[in-house]
Amino acid sequence: xxxxxxxxxxxxxxxxxxxxxxxxxxxxxxxxxxxxxxxxxxxxxxxxxxxxxxxxxxxxxxxxxxxxxxxxxxxxxxxxxxxxxxxxxxxxxxxxxxxxxxxxxxxxxxxxxxxxxxxxxxxxxxxxxxxxxxxxxxxxxxxxxxxxxxxxxxxxxxxxxxxxxxxxxxxxxxxxxxxxxxxxxxxxxxxxxxxxxxxxxxxxxxxxxxxxxxxxxxxxxxxxxxxxxxxxxxxxxxxxxxxxxxxxxxxxxxxxxxxxxxxxxxxxxxxxxxxxxxxxxxxxxxxxxxxxxxxxxxxxxxxxxxxxxxxxxxxxxxxxxxxxxxxxxxxxxxxxxxxxxxxxxxxxxxxxxxxxxxxxxxxxxxxxxxxxxxxxxxxxxxxxxxxxxxxxxxxxxxxxxxxx
Numbered sequence: 001x002x003x004x005x006x007x008x009x010x011x012x013x014x015x016x017x018x019x020x021x022x023x024x025x026x027x028x029x030x031x032x033x034x035x036x037x038x039x040x041x042x043x044x045x046x047x048x049x050x051x052x053x054x055x056x057x058x059x060x061x062x063x064x065x066x067x068x069x070x071x072x073x074x075x076x077x078x079x080x081x082x083x084x085x086x087x088x089x090x091x092x093x094x095x096x097x098x099x100x101x102x103x104x105x106x107x108x109x110x111x112x113x114x115x116x117x118x119x120x121x122x123x124x125x126x127x128x129x130x131x132x133x134x135x136x137x138x139x140x141x142x143x144x145x146x147x148x149x150x151x152x153x154x155x156x157x158x159x160x161x162x163x164x165x166x167x168x169x170x171x172x173x174x175x176x177x178x179x180x181x182x183x184x185x186x187x188x189x190x191x192x193x194x195x196x197x198x199x200x201x202x203x204x205x206x207x208x209x210x211x212x213x214x215x216x217x218x219x220x221x222x223x224x225x226x227x228x229x230x231x232x233x234x235x236x237x238x239x240x241x242x243x244x245x246x247x248x249x250x251x252x253x254x255x256x257x258x259x260x261x262x263x264x265x266x267x268x269x270x271x272x273x274x275x276x277x278x279x280x281x282x283x284x285x286x287x288x289x290x291x292x293x294x295x296x297x298x299x300x301x302x303x304x305x306x307x308x309x310x311x312x313x314x315x316x317x318x319x320x321x322x323x324x325x326x327x328x329x330x331x332x333x334x335x336x337x338x339x340x341x342x343x344x345x346x347x348x349x350x351x352x353x354x355x356x357x358x359x360x361x362x363x364x365x366x367x368x369x370x371x372x373x374x375x376x377x378x379x380x381x382x383x384x385x386x387x388x389x390x391x392x393x394x395x396x397x398x399x400x401x402x403x404x
Contacts, residue, residue: 012283014387015350018292018317021278025294026324029184029251036172039164041225042182043326048158050175053148058112060089062143065103065125065132066116072138080126080133089113103132112144119143151175161329163225183326186226189250190217193257193267194305195235212307212373213256220314223404224322236264245270245295252321253298257305259289267302271295283387284350287313307373312352315382315403333402335381337362338395343383345391354379357400379403 013021031045060066067083075081087096088105089112096104096113104113112119117140124136151157157175158168164180172180197211198204214231221228229250234240236258245253258265268291271277275295280302282290286309291302299321303313323330337360345351354375356363362383365375381400385391392398 012281012288013279015282015284018279018282018290019320021292022299022317022321023324025278025297025299026321027297028327029186029325031181032184033179033181036169036178036180039169039172039180039182040166042164042180042185043225043323043328044158044160044162044164045181045183045327047156047160048172048177048180050151050153050155050157052151052175053153054151054174055145055147055149058147059145060106060108060110060112060119060143061145062119062121063107064105064120064122064143066098066106066110066113066119067103067134067138068098068100068116069118069138069140069142071101071103072118072120072134072136075134075137077135080135083132083134085127085130085132117141117144161327163328186252186322186325187229187250188221188226189229189248189253190214190231191241191244191248191253191255192217192231192233193236193241193255195237195264197233197235199233213303213305213310216307216310217254217256217314220311220318224319225326226322236266238266238270241266242270242274245300246274248298251298251325252318253295253300254303254318255300256303256310259291259302259304267291268293271300271302275300283348284352285346286352287316290317292317308376311373311376312382316352333404334399335402336360336397336399339364339392339398340394342394343385343392345385345389347390348387350387351385351391353383353385355381355383355400357381357402362398362400 034042071083072081083101083103086098086102086104089096089110095111098104098113098115106119118138120134120138126133157171192211192214196208198208199211204210211233214233218228232244234244255267258267268277268280271293275293277293279292282288287304289304290313293300301318303310320330335357337357340361340363343353343364354365356365356379365378381402383398383400
């Protein structure tokens with residue numbers, strides 16, 4: 001690809017087309033086994049089916065008494081029926097058996113005695129001298145969790161591509177899964193470019209600005225179940241940037257800054273020289289100077305220098321690529337609400353607004369342009385305006401994409 005520095009973007013790729021380019025270069029990662037307690041946030045590499053029933057015995061769903069339902073027929077507050085209490089169901093003790101006219105004390109989760117087919121809540125009973133008065137009739141299996149009611153043996157518990165959540169870990173433990181097979185975490189190298197960057201703690205002067213992108217991306221990557229192999233902060237120097245790119249041993253390389261068409265925007269030129277630059281310039285805002293290439297079969301994402309664009313590009317494109325590498329379903333959380341104010345947009349470009357979604361209302365937070373990162377702090381969702389729509393009016397119903 002020719003050197004585009006100081007020439008501007010002649011052709012910008014459409015927003016939706018970027019995902020197709022990503023699909024064309026992403027290769028799935030190998031699987032690995034991890035302990036159950038280390039699986040949170042990981043992506044399942046295979047379907048998981050249960051080898052057991054949960055529960056594996058009939059159990060009480062209430063605190064009360066296990067009885068035969070037929071012994072309660074006709075019972076009421078004014079016509080109590082009486083049963084003999086013959087014991088209590090306790091974990092670790094021998095399973096009890098009841099006959100007609102008998103009852104067993106039982107707690108929630110307790111094993112049902114042989115012969116019992118229902119449980120009556122303690123609130124509808126009175127016990128005195130081992131005689132139980134019942135004030136309510138029951139139906140068969142009332143207040144009883146039957147074998148396999150929660151999970152049946154052989155049933156699908158969690159599908160391949162699912163991101164493991166805390167409740168999933170509880171379910172996996174209940175079916176005695178000590179380990180799960182997940183996709184390996186992607187390894188990411190960060191190259192933060194810019195001669196204007198200063199570190200936290202320095203007093204910025206002479207046009208210097210504090211580097212926030214390395215810290216921002218570190219948080220985004222940690223939230224994505226990925227690993228950072230290295231972080232390098234490099235001035236706008238062709239050879240230094242090139243050497244940093246060539247020395248990366250990660251699965252994905254993220255470069256911030258120097259991605260546009262300025263005199264010192266070296267990243268696109270370097271990628272086109274030692275690899276293949278597939279995308280340079282996207283019809284979107286923020287994030288228009290985004291680039292994407294491939295070097296030695298490894299994707300290289302070229303992110304603009306302003307932090308807000310970094311957030312947007314990461315959330316839409318990098319996260320999608322990481323999901324594809326791990327076999328994730330890449331499902332997004334969406335909601336709909338009513339706009340509290342008008343949001344303009346330019347035809348032929350996808351505009352991405354930061355919004356605060358609450359009480360079925362969508363409150364745009366755009367404030368002064370692409371460089372306002374604080375608008376992300378005030379937001380909890382994105383409003384994506386397609387290229388064929390010239391904005392939305394106040395009061396329109398729109399769909400938003402909720403943050404992770």
